[in-house]
Amino acid sequence: MNWRYQIRGLGVAVATLLVVAACGSSGGGGAAACTTAKTATSAAACGGMDSLVAAANAEGKLNVIALPRDWANYGAVLDAFAAKYPSIKITSDNPTGSSQDEVNAVQQLGTSSRAPDVLDIGMAVALANLTLFTPYKVATWNDILAAQKEPTGLWFQDYGGFMSIGYDSSKVPAITALQDLLGSGFKGKIALNGDPTKANAALNGVMMASLANGGSLDDVSKGVDFFHQLKTAGNFVPVQATTATVKNGTTPVVFDWDYLSATHGTDVPSWKVFVPSNAILGGYYAQAISKTAPHPAAARLWEEFLYSDAGQNLWLKGLARPVRQAAMTAAGTVDAGAAAALPKVNGTPVFLSADQATAAKAYLASHWAAAIS
Amino acid sequence: MVGGRRLSLTWVGAVPFLAYVGVFLFLPTLIIAVGAFFGENGFTFANFANLSRSYIVAATVNSIILSAVTAVAGAVLGALLTYAIATGNPKGVVRRIAVSASGVLAQFGGVTLAFAFFATIGPAGFVYLWLAQHHLDFYSGGFWLYDLRGLMVVYLYFQIPLMVLVFLPAVDGIRPQWREATESLGGGTWHYWRYVAGPLLAPAFLGATLLLFANALSAYATAAALINQGGIILPLQISNAITSEVGLHEPGFAKAQAVVLIAIVAIVTALYGVLQRRTARWLT
Numbered sequence: 010m011n012w013r014y015q016i017r018g019l020g021v022a023v024a025t026l027l028v029v030a031a032c033g034s035s036g037g038g039g040a041a042a043c044t045t046a047k048t049a050t051s052a053a054a055c056g057g058m059d060s061l062v063a064a065a066n067a068e069g070k071l072n073v074i075a076l077p078r079d080w081a082n083y084g085a086v087l088d089a090f091a092a093k094y095p096s097i098k099i100t101s102d103n104p105t106g107s108s109q110d111e112v113n114a115v116q117q118l119g120t121s122s123r124a125p126d127v128l129d130i131g132m133a134v135a136l137a138n139l140t141l142f143t144p145y146k147v148a149t150w151n152d153i154l155a156a157q158k159e160p161t162g163l164w165f166q167d168y169g170g171f172m173s174i175g176y177d178s179s180k181v182p183a184i185t186a187l188q189d190l191l192g193s194g195f196k197g198k199i200a201l202n203g204d205p206t207k208a209n210a211a212l213n214g215v216m217m218a219s220l221a222n223g224g225s226l227d228d229v230s231k232g233v234d235f236f237h238q239l240k241t242a243g244n245f246v247p248v249q250a251t252t253a254t255v256k257n258g259t260t261p262v263v264f265d266w267d268y269l270s271a272t273h274g275t276d277v278p279s280w281k282v283f284v285p286s287n288a289i290l291g292g293y294y295a296q297a298i299s300k301t302a303p304h305p306a307a308a309r310l311w312e313e314f315l316y317s318d319a320g321q322n323l324w325l326k327g328l329a330r331p332v333r334q335a336a337m338t339a340a341g342t343v344d345a346g347a348a349a350a351l352p353k354v355n356g357t358p359v360f361l362s363a364d365q366a367t368a369a370k371a372y373l374a375s376h377w378a379a380a381i382s
Numbered sequence: 383m384v385g386g387r388r389l390s391l392t393w394v395g396a397v398p399f400l401a402y403v404g405v406f407l408f409l410p411t412l413i414i415a416v417g418a419f420f421g422e423n424g425f426t427f428a429n430f431a432n433l434s435r436s437y438i439v440a441a442t443v444n445s446i447i448l449s450a451v452t453a454v455a456g457a458v459l460g461a462l463l464t465y466a467i468a469t470g471n472p473k474g475v476v477r478r479i480a481v482s483a484s485g486v487l488a489q490f491g492g493v494t495l496a497f498a499f500f501a502t503i504g505p506a507g508f509v510y511l512w513l514a515q516h517h518l519d520f521y522s523g524g525f526w527l528y529d530l531r532g533l534m535v536v537y538l539y540f541q542i543p544l545m546v547l548v549f550l551p552a553v554d555g556i557r558p559q560w561r562e563a564t565e566s567l568g569g570g571t572w573h574y575w576r577y578v579a580g581p582l583l584a585p586a587f588l589g590a591t592l593l594l595f596a597n598a599l600s601a602y603a604t605a606a607a608l609i610n611q612g613g614i615i616l617p618l619q620i621s622n623a624i625t626s627e628v629g630l631h632e633p634g635f636a637k638a639q640a641v642v643l644i645a646i647v648a649i650v651t652a653l654y655g656v657l658q659r660r661t662a663r664w665l666t
Contacts, residue, residue: 108627131627197505197525204611207626246505247528249610253497258506378437378612382529 042067046306050162051146052313055306058148061313064306066096071307073099074114074125075106079252081168081268082327089323090314097307107208108134115141120301126308128297131209133370135164135295136363142297145309147316152336157293167315168268168329169293171284171354172217175270177261179279187221187235187285190262196243200250200260202269205373213292214264215377216361216369220288226361229369230376237380245381252276266292267352268329282352291358293332318342328352411644418637429638437612438619442642444530445599445616452537453595459538460545460594461553461587467546468553481550484543491540496607499527499536530614533605540604541594548593552586585658592654596647616643 040059049055055064065071071090078084091099102123103110108130115138118124128142135142144162158165176184182194190199205211219225219232239245248254250263256276263270267282274280296315302308314320321331322344328351337343361369418429432438467480502509505525513520526532556579564574602617613619616639623636 107625109625109631113625134627137631197521201611204613204622206613207622209627243524246525247609247611248500249607254500257497257501259500259504261506375435375437378440378614381612382440382614 043306046309047302048143049305049309050144051150052148052309055309058313061306061310062094065094065304065310068304068307069096069098070122070304071097071099071311072102072124072126072304073311074102074128075104075108075111076101076129077104079272080327081324081329085326086315086320086323089319090311093314094310097310112138112141115299115301120303122303124301124303125299126302126304127311128299129167129294130164130297132166132293132295132363133209133366135297139163141300143300143302143305145298145312147312149316149333149336152316152333154332154335157332164295164297166293166332167296168324168331169291170266170268170328170330171352171358172213172288172290172292173265173267173270173282173284173352175255175263175265175267175273175280175282177255177258177277177279178281180258180261183281184262184283187218187288190244191238191242193242195262197246198260199239199244199262200246200248200254200264202250202263202265204377206370206377209292210266210269211264212366212369212373213266213290213361215373217264217285217288217290220290220359221285226359226365227368229372233373233376233380240381247381255280267354268327271328271350271352284352284354286356289354289356289358291360293360322347325351414637414640414644417634418641419634421632421634426634429632429634430641432632432635433638433642438616438639441613441616441619444614445643446646448530448533448537448615449595449598451534452541452598453591455534456538456541456545456594457549457587457591460542460590461549463542464546464549464553468550468556480546484546487543488540488547490543491601492603493607495536495539495604499532499608503527528609532608533615536604536608537598537601541598544597545590545594548590549586552583556582588654588657592650595650599643599646 040063041056042063043049043055043060044064046055046061046064049061052058052061055061073087076083076087078087087099087101091097100123102114102125106114108128111125111128111130112134114125115128139159142163144159146162147165150158150162150165153165174184174187174190181198182189182192184190189195201211201214202208203211205215215232215236216224216226216229217232218235219229222231222235224231236245246260248260250260250265252273254260255263255273263273267284270280270282296312298305298308298312315324316333318337321333321337322342324331325334325344325347328347330351331337334343334348338348419425419427421428433442463480467477470477499507501507503520504510504527505521510521521527527535560578561574564578569577600617602621605615605618606621609618613622620636620639620643623632623639625631
């Protein structure tokens with residue numbers, strides 16, 4: 010241990026003392042439970058963290074939805090929250106659901122005790138359903154870039170990554186450019202993570218192929234053409250890529266977010282993740298709190314946990330890039346080992362805007378089925 | 383009550399059945415049929431107009447072809463297997479194994495079934511790899527497992543056992559004495575099948591075929607696991623319209639597509655009714 014770590018340790022100790030002192034002055038022992046959690050737009054508006062925790066403990070439950078345990082390390086996130094707040098029982102519903110499934114659940118279950126409290130959703134669905142959310146700003150709100158949050162806190166991005174091509178290097182040749190995929194070594198081997206007219210990850214996969222083939226964020230047609238070429242060459246496989254199909258070799262090449270793709274390395278040691286330098290397409294998911302959340306305090310506490318250093322580092326361990334990563338790197342609170350394990354990316358990333366996504370999906374809706382059949 | 387007519391209470395026994403059918407068949411059908419006329423901005427015919435989209439038409443045609451082929455092939459192959467089972471030893475081990483296996487396999491579907499095919503005859507499956515090494519490359523003309531032909535093969539895996547389950551009671555009902563009677567009247571095998579066993583089994587056979595058709599038409603999970611792209615059959619298109627997370631979420635359109643499926647089954651059921659009346663005519 011060198012002196013720098015000791016100073017950091019000292020800093021943490023001082024910060025802890027300050028927090029403890031703050032708690033002592035506001036709570037006076039056991040903090041009173043916040044009674045306005047349903048409309049509170051920050052922990053401070055709820056009387057501080059202690060009273061938010063007290064209110065969440067009183068609710069005793071938290072409903073989350075569509076959080077696969079092997080997605081962005083959510084298994085560990087759920088376990089860590091349960092360990093930190095043992096009196097809040099988490100119900101994790103429909104773990105493999107889509108973003109639209111989450112919104113459907115909010116609309117159909119309303120204020121019933123089974124309705125989801127918090128959502129982790131794709132941006133397209135978030136922007137189309139703003140009326141279902143209630144604004145909230147986590148304590149670390151200022152670390153999130155302005156472009157990655159709604160100004161009042163209706164949604165705020167949580168983690169993301171870059172579109173990549175993952176491949177089993179023991180089954181196919183090394184990939185250094187997208188055009189390599191048209192080669193004969195890839196016959197019946199290339200898959201997407203879902204149907205691009207349905208799944209956000211797949212839509213971005215086609216968009217990435219478009220960028221690498223002379224298209225632009227406004228023009229996905231080059232990507233559709235590319236997949237049509239793959240299909241004609243007999244290289245495209247219409248199977249949904251899953252952990253099982255990767256493991257057994259049915260889908261040894263997969264277009265997917267780099268943080269999801271990299272997790273295949275645990276099953277397939279020869280799994281490699283490639284991000285083409287001429288098509289660095291980023292994508293982030295967003296958090297939102299349901300306006301009709303049956304457990305409003307627990308929902309807010311969950312967000313505070315996700316955006317704490319601990320929560321952000323857990324996502325990072327799952328190879329997702331947390332939204333506060335830049336701020337945490339500057340502050341030295343980031344898990345350096347986990348950050349070093351991320352796939353390397355050289356170049357400037359681009360992001361689909363809402364309008365560009367709308368144009369892309371309209372084109373895909375009318376052209377995709379014909380291109381790959 | 384002198385002189386009054388007593389109300390017949392025979393219908394009371396049917397109440398649980400009618401309530402069940404009402405809640406789980408008619409009510410959902412009604413919700414779908416009504417919902418198909420509503421879009422984001424209220425009442426509309428647009429959902430039905432959208433059925434003419436080329437990829438929906440293609441998916442509808444594919445669904446009908448897939449269901450018809452697997453129903454007829456499943457019924458014929460299943461009937462042969464049923465006959466073999468029925469004419470064997472009624473208490474034998476083979477019969478018991480075949481019937482139990484059919485009971486299990488008729489319900490075998492979804493991701494597990496699709497994966498079983500990937501792992502065996504898929505392009506990375508061990509059976510395929512072994513055969514390919516021995517110069518029997520059945521994918522040399524393309525990966526047919528990933529198009530409609532693949533779905534047909536996989537669907538037959540649960541269609542044939544289902545046929546055995548629903549057709550076996552009818553075949554078991556045939557008495558050996560009828561054959562003896564035919565022979566004592568001078569008839570041969572042809573006469574027996576043409577005038578006795580055939581007409582007796584025809585209604586059951588057609589009914590079972592219809593069941594297989596509806597079974598294939600509504601199957602979703604197996605196809606979704608096998609062919610995830612492009613919505614090759616109508617149930618996959620319905621799923622796209624309901625759960626799309628990229629903004630192609632059209633619940634009213636999904637309901638209009640469901641109405642198409644209901645209409646197809648209704649038409650086939652009506653045809654079945656006509657056929658059954660014709661085949662049963664000699665009995666009356």
